[in-house]
Amino acid sequence: MSIIVSTNTRCVTDKTDDEILAIANPLWSHLLHSSNSGQYGEFVKHFSENLVRGLNEIEVGKQFANSELTRNLSESLEFIGTIRRGSHVTVLYRQRSTKKDGEWLGRLVLGYEDDEIKIFGASIF
Numbered sequence: 001m002s003i004i005v006s007t008n009t010r011c012v013t014d015k016t017d018d019e020i021l022a023i024a025n026p027l028w029s030h031l032l033h034s035s036n037s038g039q040y041g042e043f044v045k046h047f048s049e050n051l052v053r054g055l056n057e058i059e060v061g062k063q064f065a066n067s068e069l070t071r072n073l074s075e076s077l078e079f080i081g082t083i084r085r086g087s088h089v090t091v092l093y094r095q096r097s098t099k100k101d102g103e104w105l106g107r108l109v110l111g112y113e114d115d116e117i118k119i120f121g122a123s124i125f
Contacts, residue, residue: 012110012117013084020110023117024091025077028108031122032075038065048111048118069124072099080105087111088120095124 012020027046034043040061044052063070078094093106109121 010112011087012089012112013087015089017082020082020089020091021079024108024110025079027110027119028077028091028093028106029075031108031119032073035070036073036075038071046119047122048113048120051118051120068099069097069104072097073124074098090121 015023030046031043034040034045040057043060044055047055074096076096078096080092080094083090083092088109088111091108091110093108095104095106096102097104105125107121107123107125108119110117111120112118
């Protein structure tokens with residue numbers, strides 16, 4: 001999936017929450033599915049160039065292999081809110097595991113890179 005947008009709207013922070021969710025939810029779902037299946041190449045598919053360069057593929061691979069949480073994330077989405085800062089928007093999700101009790105905070109940071117919305121950060125706390 002490639003999210004290409006009109007060059008008329010260059011700042012993702014100008015979009016409404018509904019417009020942001022139309023972009024963010026499929027990207028977050030893709031991350032959850034890729035994480036659960038341990039597919040590093042798919043996991044980073046929509047990352048910005050700088051984010052990919054900053055990741056250590058070996059360390060991420062170890063996390064996929066050894067983390068019960070990152071391999072057992074519930075794929076249901078529960079949107080909490082958005083935070084707009086600079087030229088990026090952070091989308092927050094309540095995240096659950098299929099194997100561990102409790103809740104985690106999912107964070108997805110979106111912005112433009114070459115007229116395309118990319119992931120500039122993603123994490124589970």
